Amino acid sequence: MKKETWKELPIGTVNTQAGNSVVNLTGTWRSGRRPEFIEKNCIQCFFCWVYCPHFAIMVKDGKVTGINYDYCTGCGLCAEECPTKEKAIVMVAEEIKLAAGRKQ
């Protein structure tokens, strides 16, 4: 992506590209741990969805279906708040490829 020169930027730190998180994958900051969704333990209480600060809990047809790792920062709130006895979200060591050339 071509980055603007200082003369091309709108005044005063204004960002006119609404919704630019489509291209800015904030999940690439994640390091160390990531949440893992275990569907069979899930009671669909939506606590994880409410608490996730990055809207990274994926929902389809009214049901939690997993985690969007493009935006999940690995904060662990969802796993902490998941109320089931056998947790439906657990934090595991990071394994997936984050950004080009980076793997743990």
Next chain:
Amino acid sequence: MKTTKILNGNQTIAEAVRQIDPDVIAAYPITPSTAIVETIASFRADGLITGEFVCPESEHSAMSVCIGAASAGGRVMTATCSQGLALMWEMLYIAAGLRLPIVASIVNRALSAPINIHGDHSDTMGARDTGWIQIYSENCQEAYDNFIQAFRIGEHPDVLTPVMVGFDGFIISHSAEVVELEEDAAVKKFIGDFKPPFPLLDTSRKFTVGPIDFTDYYFEHKRSQIEGIENSPPVIEEVGKEFGKTFGRPYGFFEEYKMDDAELAIVVMSSAAGTCKDAVDELRSEGKRIGLLKPRVFRPFPHLKIAEALKKMKAVAVLDRSSAPGAFGAPLFTEIRSALYDYEKRPKLVNYVYGLGGRDIKVEHFKDVAGKLERIADSGKVDELLGYINLRE
């Protein structure tokens, strides 16, 4: 019609605020500028102004309210001094970085410790690199005139930069002088409307203000911010001229007093310049070729113009009402000395710190400085680069 009134500095600024009637005023009272905030509050209670008056729990919050209100698209101001300005610190940078033309009236006062409520320039000099435009006033009239012009300068579309207007604590804030007030309508007309480029209350456009920048954008945004204040000199000049045409009192970057054939010059800002004029008059009657240069605009620093005005002098004393511990001179001095660097033939320069914590500076002190300047001019030598005036040694 103009009205002539007897007002002190604080009352003068309050009158200007009443005439301008900004959309939002957010301020916290602090000596010696408390009367500005109190008077604005009573104006609001009496229905003399329509703008929102917000008195939050601290100056940090006052500047935060200003930033929010200005981001929304309002014409916004605050008033503070000393510790209050210091408490606004991080928000000052944010106001400048977001390019919000907030206007702040600053009654210049010393900073603790030791605690002191009297006038010096430590507060605004400490804020000299926050990105704000800084204008200093000699007396009540100049405070009024500068405060009105500040809105026009800061809100100019090429500038969009916050402006602080200073005048000396107690010496001006609490001393009554004859002040010419312009007609309310004339002041409003001079200032005109503020058209913010990205008001958050405009919901027809999608944008966000002040998101995080990483290593890939912060530098570009900072460079873009610098452009605002770099664009301001022609605007300051134009507004000063137009103010003169409209109200009969023109303004430039600095005032020159008896500088035409001067060989020696004293540079001093704000109220002490008034005393210095008396000293210059007395010295002139004794046949000394001495003049005064009184800077008005400190940020942006008019380095080329000041250097041109001083380059032919034999010796120049720069008087600072603040100190810069550990630097080789106080703020005004280092700027001016650096401004003269490119001239092959340049005056000898000496720096004097005076008036910290409100310590008096009198005609006799300026005459002492003139004596020292004569010796420097004769010998071509500056024995002590930095001295102190009226300090018990």
